[in-house]
Amino acid sequence: MAVTHEITPISIKWQEKFSTFNSNRMNYVREILKLASDPEMILLSGGFPDPKTFPTEAVHRLIDEAIERYGSNIFQYGDSRGFLPLRLLSLKYLSDRGINTEVENVQIFTGSQQFLQLVGESLINPGDRIIVTKPTYLGVLSAWDKFRPQYREVDLESDGPNIKQLEHEIVDGVITGEAPKFIYLVPNFNNPSGETISLEKRQQIAALAQKYGVPIFEDDPYRELRYSGEHLPTIFSIAPDHTIYSSSSSKTLFPARLGIGVAPFELLQRVTYFKQGADLNTANFTQAIFAEYMKDGSMERHIPEIVGIYTPRLQVMLNALHEFFPREFTFTRPEGGMFVWVRGPKVFDSEKLLPIALAQKVAYVPGISFYANSDTAERNTLRLNFSNQPEERIIEGIKRLGVIFSSNQ
Amino acid sequence: MAVTHEITPISIKWQEKFSTFNSNRMNYVREILKLASDPEMILLSGGFPDPKTFPTEAVHRLIDEAIERYGSNIFQYGDSRGFLPLRLLSLKYLSDRGINTEVENVQIFTGSQQFLQLVGESLINPGDRIIVTKPTYLGVLSAWDKFRPQYREVDLESDGPNIKQLEHEIVDGVITGEAPKFIYLVPNFNNPSGETISLEKRQQIAALAQKYGVPIFEDDPYRELRYSGEHLPTIFSIAPDHTIYSSSSSKTLFPARLGIGVAPFELLQRVTYFKQGADLNTANFTQAIFAEYMKDGSMERHIPEIVGIYTPRLQVMLNALHEFFPREFTFTRPEGGMFVWVRGPKVFDSEKLLPIALAQKVAYVPGISFYANSDTAERNTLRLNFSNQPEERIIEGIKRLGVIFSSNQ
Helix, strand or coil: CCCCCCCCCCCCCCHHHCCCCCCCCCHHHHHHHHHCCCCCCEEECCCCHHHHHHHHHHHHHHHHHHHHHHHHHHHHCCCCCHHHHHHHHHHHHHHHCCCCCHHHEEECCCCHHHHHHHHHHHHHCCCEEEEEEEEECCCHHHHHHHCCCEEEEEEEECCCHHHHHHHHHHHHHHCCCCCCHHHHHHHHCCCCCCCCHHHHHHHHHHHHHHHHHCCEEEEECCCEECCCCCCCCHHHHCCCHHHEEEECCCCCCCCCCCCEEEEEEHHHHHHHHHHHHHHCCHHHHHHHHHHHHHHCCHHHHHHHHHHHHHHHHHHHHHHHHHHCCCCCEEEEEEEEECCCEEEECCCHHHHHHHHHHCCHHHHHHHHHCCCCCCHHCCCCEEEEEEECCCHHHCCCCHHHHHHEEEEEE | CCCCCCCCCCCCCHHHCCCCCCCCCHHHHHHHHHHHHHHCCCCCCCCCCCCCHHHHHHHHHHHHHHHHEEEEHCCCCCCCCCCHHHHHHHHHHHHHCCCCCCCEEEEEEHHHHHHHHHHHHEEEEHHHHCEEECCCCCCHHHHHHCCCCEEEEEEEECCCHHHHHHHHHHHHHHHHCCCCCEEEECCCCCCCCCCCCCHEEEEHHHHHHHHHHHCEEEEEECCCCCCCCCCCHHHHCCCHHHHHHHHCCCCCCCCCCEEECEEEEEHHHHHHHHHHHCCCCHHHHHHHHHHHHCCHHHHHHHHHHHHHHHHHHHHHHHHHHHHHHCCCCCCCCCCCCEEEEEEECCCCCCCCHHHEEECCEEECEEEHHCCCCCCCCCCCCEEEECCCCCCHHHHHHHHHHHHHHHHHC
């Protein structure tokens, strides 16, 4: 036994012990979040709801109701597939979106982010092709990068992905024996860029998925946040056998880290296995609160209040962009959601100007954060959030950015 | 544009799309959980706290206090590293365990299960050696299997791992250029088998870690559940630079899916990156409740009540095992925790007899679930839980098992 107390400890060089999983992508959203504690900072950066939209008063009642209805069960470990009452109530919630499915196909996750991660874990091998839009949601990149997929980008137009490019990517994959594992899309008010996929394109995308047997991941957290226009059918409702659907509590209740995932049973079985490794189960406690929120009609009554808060903020931001930004800048005009996407002239570099903006107490996210492949990232873009700041601060923030961008081109 | 509505859809064969990550391990704990809804079933299977131990009455007050103290912030998205007040309060909690560290080294996770998973993701490459005890916690296997480590097992004795085998495994790894990535240990009241590592062995393990520069993952969710004997120093307190430490809310508050992780800053930075992909952040809401629970002394006052409920249950189970089980069966005599481990004669097969037990409304977990390598799994073992059933049901359950095991050898 060679163990004594006179050893000279060998210190651990942790970096030499790291796995080879990729963790190199710069996450500006999370980096800038650290500035949120400065009350003077005009945060046009995050994707945060306004705390005014949280049903704080209702939460007590919801908890009381949940304890009365479900008892101490809501504090216990739970089913990895989710709290059964919430899964059952989700069927109605989903049916309102044209998603008619069975409870076996609906599970609850620790935020829709977890559902993204677990679907990736269940499906992606190194080198697998995943089709994403250009730009796309940062969260999928941080969820899936580690599985080393090959991201294939298609342009995102004002009415959705370029369909010709999409079909080309699918066909190219099928021909080369590398059919895309799936297509990832945000149908409503894309994060980061605000576009909504038109009905015609939804039908075309669904038809392509069916024609070539390629699944779609329809990530739909913003659907309720529509400020103009009509709700469109989900892609799932058009191609139910080819679509994985994801929703969330974050925009209608609060970011309680609750996601609703819909998928074929055999995929969900595998996802459940990985969920057990990831966090065993999502807390019954928060799931029971969400269940009560759905059940007693609080959610339906509350959504118009949320929409009422955000609608003028979007309008104010669009007006301010029109008034204060240089003429050469273009921007999207979303019908909902939380984000406006700005494109400057070719030489404009939003990352380079960020420190100047931060020094003047305005935060935004450089567009390069939202491109799957760094070599095709467009440096002249940026994402602006309008949900988290009152109207006068949005105007002031856009005004300051307009001055900075005018004098630094 | 070849898209029309007359296509014949190609259906998706999901299993052909699955990634190659391993998901084949049978999880009896979760399978048997599905039987929990049968009120007649005597559940000696899960690792569930008794709902009587949950501070249900206090939760309302804790929520009120949390809202008053932190405002609507507790409903918002949060820092991926955890809710800062909880991280700060955890410093005192940890200090009581001899873990004197800085807030930069303490983070909050969605259950300690998530911390396990993320440390694995941060460190394990395929083929890496991980040293575990035989038997070991099932949750680490479901968290780490997918990263394809090579599990190296050392025997678990009544006072902890066999130290000679442990040193042999380390030395063998160092010599062959495959030094173990880390050693995984449950220091107190091991899940599944109840043993506590003695002070002498803690010192020896710490010395080995220091001597060879091998990290220890000290997974300590049960520490507070001690029913006899004295608290022992954490391994972290002996070898702080070589130890990753994990604790949890599940046994003292309720399974709110909150874990406390302590690790070197450079490792936590990487863990945080992967946490963003996994679920962005743990809900501020549940973290704020746990913070209040720590802050106002509720936790310290409540732990003796929990211990008071479980102490007689353990005693009753040990007495019943002595009375009703065949003489050839041996069992551990834990000083705390939730589990007793039973070993039958060589020919006894606990998995084979499970259906008979379930038919007679008693559930247990076959021991084979808790072995990292299936070829060395001991089929004559089983895990019994005593925390989730009242005393008379524990006695009745053990009595029924005694009859089954006596007549089926």
